[in-house]
Amino acid sequence: MKIDLHTHSVVSDGTDSPEDLIRTAVRAGLDVVALTDHDTGDGLDRAARTADEVGIGFLAGMEMSTAHEGHSVHLLAYGADLDHPDLAGELVRVREGRSGRLRPVLAKLAELGAPVSEAEVQAQVGGSPSVGRPHIADALVAAGHVADRREAFDRFLADGGPAHVPRYATGLFEAVELVARAGGVSVLAHPWGRHTRQVLDLEVFSRLAEAGLAGLEVDHQDHPIELRRELRRIARRLDLLPTGSSDYHGTGKRDHDLGCNTTDPQVYREIVARIG
Numbered sequence: 001m002k003i004d005l006h007t008h009s010v011v012s013d014g015t016d017s018p019e020d021l022i023r024t025a026v027r028a029g030l031d032v033v034a035l036t037d038h039d040t041g042d043g044l045d046r047a048a049r050t051a052d053e054v055g056i057g058f059l060a061g062m063e064m065s066t067a068h069e070g071h072s073v074h075l076l077a078y079g080a081d082l083d084h085p086d087l088a089g090e091l092v093r094v095r096e097g098r099s100g101r102l103r104p105v106l107a108k109l110a111e112l113g114a115p116v117s118e119a120e121v122q123a124q125v126g127g128s129p130s131v132g133r134p135h136i137a138d139a140l141v142a143a144g145h146v147a148d149r150r151e152a153f154d155r156f157l158a159d160g161g162p163a164h165v166p167r168y169a170t171g172l173f174e175a176v177e178l179v180a181r182a183g184g185v186s187v188l189a190h191p192w193g194r195h196t197r198q199v200l201d202l203e204v205f206s207r208l209a210e211a212g213l214a215g216l217e218v219d220h221q222d223h224p225i226e227l228r229r230e231l232r233r234i235a236r237r238l239d240l241l242p243t244g245s246s247d248y249h250g251t252g253k254r255d256h257d258l259g260c261n262t263t264d265p266q267v268y269r270e271i272v273a274r275i276g
Helices: 018-027 044-054 085-100 102-111 118-125 133-142 149-157 172-181 202-211 225-238 265-274
Strands: 032-035 057-068 071-078 185-188 215-219 241-244
Touching (some): 044 057, 057 085, 057 265, 071 172, 118 133, 172 202, 185 265, 202 225, 215 225, 225 241
Parallel strands (some): 032 057
Antiparallel strands (some): 057 071, 071 185
């Protein structure tokens, strides 16, 4: 089985509709795919219906924005009841934090000589309830200020960058507990990516496991092979599930093709068994 447990649609910051994402997953030879849009499950029903129509396994998920020691950390939540009052209320606060920083970020970009308007950003957002930095990055690309999202983040939008504005995010440990209360299974997304390795070490992983974290996304395009090996060793030591995923965003990310990293079927079955 070929299983990809981390993808995005236009409902957050991907470029495929939920329906097109599922059809693309079939063409990529996947047997199971999870949709994990940022801080929302608005595309899950559409994706699930299409998956049923085309005959591919589907896992409902979400990627939640959290923070630890002042750094942004992403948490994948599988099978959680997104209508659970505690989790639903927190997701509203997170999404409001995203949209609330739009104007300050645009003001900084204007001062830096890369002006874009709210209307230009909204043109990239479409119907998404989750406005994020990738949408601002896409507006910068459309305006000709940068070549792609990566340049937009490297030059302006990354944490600590010249146009970065902090926003509200759920505490990482609180998010793990919220997902568990909502019946979901949590996995740290790309834990040793470009901006998180310095705050996520063995001691933190151990505490998170005690708080209910189920796994680590080991095989990810942001992790070179030596980091994958070390993360896999940590996962074994702490009895955490090692997953692998593409973090597919359509044309929004290069070198993140569906199925470029996959999850072992036994690990997938264990995730499904723990939901509820």
